[in-house]
Amino acid sequence: MKIYTKKGDQGETRLGSGERVTKDHPLLKMCGDLDELNTALGLIISALPDSLPKITTDLQIIQKCLIKIGAQLASVPYPTDPMPENLETGQYTRNLEEKIDRMQAELPPCHEFILPGGHESACRAHLARTICRRAERRIVGWIAGRDNRNPYSGILPFINRLSDYLFVLARYCNMKTDVSEKK
Numbered sequence: 001m002k003i004y005t006k007k008g009d010q011g012e013t014r015l016g017s018g019e020r021v022t023k024d025h026p027l028l029k030m031c032g033d034l035d036e037l038n039t040a041l042g043l044i045i046s047a048l049p050d051s052l053p054k055i056t057t058d059l060q061i062i063q064k065c066l067i068k069i070g071a072q073l074a075s076v077p078y079p080t081d082p083m084p085e086n087l088e089t090g091q092y093t094r095n096l097e098e099k100i101d102r103m104q105a106e107l108p109p110c111h112e113f114i115l116p117g118g119h120e121s122a123c124r125a126h127l128a129r130t131i132c133r134r135a136e137r138r139i140v141g142w143i144a145g146r147d148n149r150n151p152y153s154g155i156l157p158f159i160n161r162l163s164d165y166l167f168v169l170a171r172y173c174n175m176k177t178d179v180s181e182k183k
């Protein structure tokens with residue numbers, strides 16, 4: 001299979017539903033943010049210390065979920081496959097909450113703003129968090145533009161919790177690498 005088809009050379013692309021839209025369509029911007037977020041998660045993985053293999057596994061599971069979400073959104077209004085049941089039931093979101101709680105149990109309390117920085121893995125987690133927040137804003141706008149017809153109600157809580165997870169992960173990476181936070 002060739003990677004290039006030349007069909008997008010005029011600034012349009014086809015959604016999974018078959019509909020052709022311009023490449024600056026709000027849905028494609030949202031899917032692009034999710035793709036960028038997924039890439040940022042890969043960057044975190046590449047910078048994680050060897051002492052955190054469980055975090056690598058967790059992030060790879062999240063990456064797979066983001067790919068599924070992006071594929072489903074690009075198929076609107078005719079999704080090709082059902083959204084993962086664990087996303088719709090809130091299980092993925094609860095799993096993130098459990099991971100956040102475990103990391104926070106090891107972290108000192110945080111009552112001040114923290115400057116993004118520190119160990120490279122922490123910096124990348126902070127960057128991923130900001131990309132996640134942008135994706136969240138686009139998803140909120142997309143849902144609002146659909147007259148409250150949201151076929152994927154589990155997406156927004158998952159993305160919201162993911163940004164929380166990435167903030168805590170940044171703090172956790174700094175702690176595990178003995179890098180102090182700047183408040």
